[in-house]
Amino acid sequence: MASTRVFVDGHEGTTGLRIHEYLAARPDIELLVIDSSKRKDVDERRRLLNAADVAFLCLPDAAAVEAVALIDNPNTCVIDASTAHRTQAGWAFGLPELAPGQRAQLRQAKRIANPGCHASAFILAVRPLVDAGLLPADARVTANSITGYSGGGKSMIAQYETGGDAKLLSPRPYALSLTHKHQPEMAAHTGLRTPPLFQPIVGPFYKGLTVSVPLHLVDLKPGTTPELLHAALAARYSGEPFVRVLPLRDADALKDGFFDVQGCNDTNRVDIFVFASERHAMVMARLDNLGKGASGAAVQSMNVHLGCEEGLGL
């Protein structure tokens, strides 16, 4: 079988490097490598983008838009890790677990937008509840996220790893404009009519992310119980290789009284939890922001597109 030619535009960045690592060992992939000194040379990038069967864009948004405009080979499948195309018509959303027809879309698509890390966790936690009618589509939903600093790319990693700034030793809430760039995709791909009030926190650890969605049971469809919320999530992800729904009020996750946001690191897995009291529920989704939150998800989408999702490279 001929190998699939893959080019990673932005291969020296955080996301691009990880994709290279995932693919380097695969016998079915031929990596097209750009000379480091030419990695921002438009002509060389155009040549490689058009020579590729699959081109990953691991670039800032503006550079990703520019890269797409360089491609005129109709056979090149683009998988864009940036925020630029996630709610744009003509682009498939690179979350195979989104809905039952999503894999078929990704098989056909030549333009795939990789979800944001916070958005992946939020959407996977919420979409099945909206689809099941338990969380009304017009509900006003709030969510927070705790993430490692690698989510901020090379510049944030350098800031944290240079050291010397005491402020970086404590968790730092951010996006306090309350207009985080993932809000549009969070609404578009859950079916919620109002974007969630979303507020993330970055902490002094490299990677790992957990989105928490607090819910008042009285705001949900009448009669909704924590058991029903949990059952909807478990039913939706049954058979999904990379999504695990843990038991309701999972005792293991809380055995020392604290939740481990790094529990999915170095995997492409998402863990979903439902904690609950008589009045309230908290749905939580945990992932590795560099795995299922970025590079792992991009490679999984490629695998789905190529029809080789099972057992390869993740």
Ligand SMILES: NC(=O)C1=CN([C@@H]2O[C@H](COP(=O)(O)OP(=O)(O)OC[C@H]3O[C@@H](n4cnc5c(N)ncnc54)[C@H](OP(=O)(O)O)[C@@H]3O)[C@@H](O)[C@H]2O)C=CC1
């Ligand atoms: N880090 C994460 O957890 C996630 C990141 N993403 C998204 O993925 C994309 C890449 O992010 P990330 O890897 O973190 O970013 P980084 O800053 O770590 O890397 C970006 C890379 O793009 C290169 N670059 C910038 N402009 C150009 C250009 N015009 N032509 C070619 N290369 C260029 C940079 O070059 P140089 O080496 O010179 O700086 C750098 O190597 C972004 O859109 C980001 O939003 C998505 C999900 C999660």
Ligand SMILES: CC(=O)N[C@@H](CCC(=O)OP(=O)(O)O)C(=O)O
């Ligand atoms: C810690 C940190 O800054 N994280 C980034 C999210 C990383 C991500 O998912 O990126 P894209 O949407 O750019 O692809 C942020 O919240 O903006």
